[in-house]
Amino acid sequence: MNDWRVSARPVLWRPCTWLQALTRGHFDLARLAQPQLRTRRRWIVGLVLILGTALTWVSGTKVREYELAQAEAEVDRQLIAVAEEVTRRLQRYAVAVVAGAGVPDARATVSAPDWQRFVQSFQLPYWLHGASAMGYAPLKRDASEQWHAPVQRLEPANTPVLALANQNLIRDTRMADAVMTAVRANEATLSRA
Amino acid sequence: MTMAGEESHVVLLLMPTYKGGQVPLDSEERRRAAAGIVFVVINLDSLFQGMSQWIETKGSFSVIDAPIMEDPEMLLYQSDIVAKGSHTHSAEVIAGGRVWQIQFKRTRRPG
Numbered sequence: 046m047n048d049w050r051v052s053a054r055p056v057l058w059r060p061c062t063w064l065q066a067l068t069r070g071h072f073d074l075a076r077l078a079q080p081q082l083r084t085r086r087r088w089i090v091g092l093v094l095i096l097g098t099a100l101t102w103v104s105g106t107k108v109r110e111y112e113l114a115q116a117e118a119e120v121d122r123q124l125i126a127v128a129e130e131v132t133r134r135l136q137r138y139a140v141a142v143v144a145g146a147g148v149p150d151a152r153a154t155v156s157a158p159d160w161q162r163f164v165q166s167f168q169l170p171y172w173l174h175g176a177s178a179m180g181y182a183p184l185k186r187d188a189s190e191q192w193h194a195p196v197q198r199l200e201p202a203n204t205p206v207l208a209l210a211n212q213n214l215i216r217d218t219r220m221a222d223a224v225m226t227a228v229r230a231n232e233a234t235l236s237r238a
Numbered sequence: 239m240t241m242a243g244e245e246s247h248v249v250l251l252l253m254p255t256y257k258g259g260q261v262p263l264d265s266e267e268r269r270r271a272a273a274g275i276v277f278v279v280i281n282l283d284s285l286f287q288g289m290s291q292w293i294e295t296k297g298s299f300s301v302i303d304a305p306i307m308e309d310p311e312m313l314l315y316q317s318d319i320v321a322k323g324s325h326t327h328s329a330e331v332i333a334g335g336r337v338w339q340i341q342f343k344r345t346r347r348p349g
Contacts, residue, residue, distance in 0.1 A: 131301075142277065146254065149259070176280055177284070180278075182275045184273060206279050209279070228268055229268055235336045236250050237249055
């Protein structure tokens with residue numbers, strides 16, 4: 046007789062034996078084979094199906110949660126890498142301006158060839174990625190104690206910000222604040238142009 | 239600021255120089271002895287573009303100048319891709335007396 050229940054019996058037997066041992070004899074396959082226990086058999090099959098479905102759903106959910114957590118962690122890793130690279134680049138700019146502060150002589154003047162030589166030594170597009178130009182502006186105070194900083198040197202000569210040359214760097218209160226903050230703290234200070 | 243005929247986002251990194259080449263110890267002395275400003279012009283588009291191919295292709299990437307004291311938040315950079323959604327990842331860069339907040343939004347949730 047080609048009955049799947051008969052052919053499946055050896056496969057099912059071992060887990061059933063384990064169950065029998067675990068449940069101290071309450072789960073007995075031989076007893077369940079009796080016709081009067083058909084209802085119980087259906088219950089067990091139903092229970093196994095429900096348990097299987099639930100376990101599949103739970104494991105699927107857990108796998109998805111794990112994948113999401115991995116994806117979130119990857120974003121954070123990438124963002125931290127970007128932040129580190131931005132910090133590295135800003136530190137390079139800071140090194141450049143600190144070095145530039147050593148170019149003016151004792152009379153606080155900067156000759157055009159000196160400034161050109163200094164800026165060329167940085168190879169802007171390569172060593173200072175993102176830097177368009179480097180400049181120098183002497184600070185002057187007028188009779189009304191207002192600060193002015195006319196841009197005296199700007200390199201390279203073909204800079205896209207050439208319009209800055211001879212312009213007053215301190216054009217608004219934001220820039221004035223940034224300049225004074227840099228002066229008082231003697232630190233490289235960022236400001237919107 | 240206009241760069242080569244096009245409006246561009248630019249920031250300046252400023253460093254003071256002092257008379258005599260010496261840096262006075264006192265901040266008020268420094269103000270009196272200030273002689274000039276050395277600056278580097280930073281093009282924000284050049285600075286942030288090509289920073290991370292992964293970030294630029296997976297979603298919206300922006301940088302906000304989040305000052306410690308003055309001014310409201312200011313957008314310094316916005317990548318070409320604009321992603322909708324409220325879930326934002328962020329990281330901070332502290333430099334030159336400013337706090338820059340780097341923000342990232344995925345174009346879509348993974349999976």
